[in-house]
Amino acid sequence: EITPNTTVSDIEMELLDVKRQEILRDMGRRGVHVAPEHLEETTERRRLEQSENSGTIQPRLVDSLVLTIAELSAGPVLLGPETTVYLPDMWLSDALFFRLLEKTKVVLGGTVSLFKHLGRKKCIREGMDVEYEEEVRLSPAIKNNTLFRENVAGLPDKSIYLWGVKSLTLKDHTVNLLPKLKLHEDNETEELWLDAELGEHVSSILAAKDSSIWLGRVKSLKLYQHAINLLPKLKLHEDNVLEEELSLDAELREHVSSILRAGNGTIWLGKVKRLKLNHLAVNLLPKLKLHEDNVMEEFWPVTWFGGSVSEKLHAKDSIWLGKVKNMKLEYFAINILPLLKLHEDSEMKELKLDADAEKYICSILRAKDNSIWLGKMKNIRLERLAIKILPKLRLHEDSEIEEFYLDTEFGGDVSGILGAGNRSIWLGKVKSLKLKRYAIKILPKLRLHEDNVMEKFELDAEIEEYVFSIPSAGDNSIWLGRVKSLRLEGSVINILPKLKLHEDNVMEELWLDAAGWESLVWRILGAKDNSIWLGKVRKLRLNNRAVNTLPKLKLHEDNVMEWLYLCVWGRECVSGIFGAEYSSIWLGKVKSLRLERHAV
Structure with missing residues (x-):
């Protein structure tokens, strides 16, 4: 450590001269020829300077410097933009190295190895005999100055050695450091983030x-903006697993212009757990190559704007994803669904499709029915116009x-499916089925497994228009299998006679609610008494006009009901049941009976 009171002995001076000359000869052999005046200082001159300053070493502004421990031990120096710093084979702290690139002119005489900055006392280590196995996190925050850009341009490729990099973040002009880095062959980086706002930030690479x-x-x-075009230049380990994510974000066409010229399937990524493609980056999918045994946790391309994906991807492109657990496609991204190739044993936890305009699904609508293989599914959620592509999907025959869940507020969103044959859309076994608004109309088109056991069946329709076409279906024509919980509200109660339950059905709860106009239940009132088979029902709740359906229901002869709850707010709501004979409504055994208001 150099202090104002530090003095240097004659022997130390001579040793410094010897060390300095060794470095100069070594750099000369490497083709780096330097002969700055201060490097040729003699021991006598050093002694004279020390004597004139009464033993006190003052910082000297120098034009050039060979950065070594020996050189700095000879006395403190001042470095500036005009100073040329020569770096032989050595270890430097990352903070010191980037400061030199930013503040001085740097010339390499060998390989510079970086380690984590630990303070001023330990920022230089000479020699390459010992590897300092320290992991660093590089995120240089350097202003875009001319000196830094010139220094980086002059560095040889792979001249900056890093034993281990935990994280590497390079933004804008610092991205040009990337080819200068040499990583250990067994390096494992937790996060690499490249972000280049301008094309000039990556043009040299x-x-x-x-x-x-x-x-x-x-x-x-993570590659953002112009940095995405660097993807073909990167080389990952053949057994690489992107455990966290691969994220590409391109808002402008120029952000992907170079990489689009690459051949399909030429960019090796290995295994990818999460693939996030934003905007125009979705068009790079055919260029990527994933491991044949890839298992993806999440696939979510975001394309709120940027033009139709179908204009950039072609039907001949086949995009291998392997097994995918969660897939979310919205807006323009939905059109890529026919191009995706999933593993034959793929089992997806969730598929979510959403589109609010015809242009988002124009390409996929031309696909054949049952042509898009999805394998086994756990959760399917289609909203708005995305419902139109339901006939195009093909699920595994053993899908559970x-x-x-289907929901749309416009009748036109389901008009194309209404022409399909009843029970033509295979779903397999479904535990929870929920249809809202106009999506209810496609219920007769769905086909469930003959041994289906449904935990919950729920239809939500505020107006009769939502279920207008279903009453034309025959009674007992819509197979549900065994249903544990059935909830119908409003005019959707009228489809109850159309449902067919298993003969041994045991229902935990049946909830019917119709508040408002009599027209909400007028269709079901035309059904015969005891014509709607429910099997065994443990909990039965009927509200308002739904109480009028009670004579129509048929329960198992050995039915044991935990509780029966009837609630009617107006006498007119139960006018249809007054004509029934006493003791004509079979309920079996009832443990708890609760009647409120006019239900009494």
Whole structure:
């Protein structure tokens, strides 16, 4: 450590001169020829300077410096923009190295190895005999100055050695450091994030050969804006697993212009757990190559704007994703669904499709019915116009769906499906089926497994228009199998006679609610008494006009009901039941009976 009171002995001076000359000869052999005046200082001159300053070493502004421990031990120096710093083979702290690139002129005489900055006392380590196995996190925050850009441009490729990099973040002009880095062959990076706002930030790297920048194993890879075009230049370990995510974000066509010229399936990524493609980056899908045994936790391309995907991807493109657990496609991204190739044993936890305009699904509507293989599904959620593509999907014959959810507020969104044959859309086994508004109309088109056991069946229709076409279906024509919980509200109660339950059905709860006009239940009132088979029902709740359906229901002869709850707010709501004979409504055994208001 150099202090104002530090003095240097004659022997130390001579040793410094010897060390300095060794470095100069070594750099000369490497083709780096330097002969700054201060490097040729003699021991006598050093002694004279020390004597004139009464033993006190003052900082000297120098034009050039060979950065070594020996050189700095000779006395403190001042470095500026005009100072040329020569770096032989050595270890530097990351903070010191980036400061030199930003503040001085840097010339390499060998390989510079970086380690984590631990303070001023330990920022330089000489020699390459010992590897300092320290992991660093690089995120240089450097102003875009001319000196830094010139220094980086002059650095040889792979001249900055990093034993281990935990995280690497390069933004804008610092992205040009990437080809200068040399990572350990067994390096594992938790996060690599490249973000280049301007094309000039990556222009020099685009000339590099594909797969020439070794990264090793990377858990999270984020490329934004112009940095996306660097993807073909990167080389990952053949057994790489992107455990966190691969995230590409391109809002402008120029952000992907170079990479679009790459051949399909030429960019090796290995296994990818989460794939997020934003905007125009979705068009890069055919260029990517994933491991044949890939298992993806989440696939979510976001394309709120940027033009129709169908204009950029073609039917001949086949995009291998492997097994996908969660897939979310919205807006323009839905059109890529026919191009995706999933593993034959793929089992998806959730598929969510949403589109609010015809242009988002124009391409996929031309696909044949049952042509888009999805395999086994756990949850399916289709909203608005995305419902139109339901006939195009093909599920595994042994599929067991946890929840099937459809919702749309416009009748035109289901008009195309209404022409399909009844029970023509295979779903397999479904535990929870929920249809809202106009989506209810396609209920007769769905086909469930003959041994289906449904935990919950729910229809939500505020107006009769939502279920207008269903009453034309025959009674007992819509197979549901065994249903544990059945809830119908409003005019949707009228489809109850159309449902067919298993002969041994045991229902935990049946809830019917019709508040308002008599027209809400007028269709079901035309059904015969005891014509609607429910099997065994443990809990039965009827509200308002739904109480009029009680004579129509048929329960198992050995039925044991935990509780029966009837609630009627107006006498007119139960006028239809007054004509029934006493003791004509079979309920079996009832443990708890609760009647409120006019239900009494």
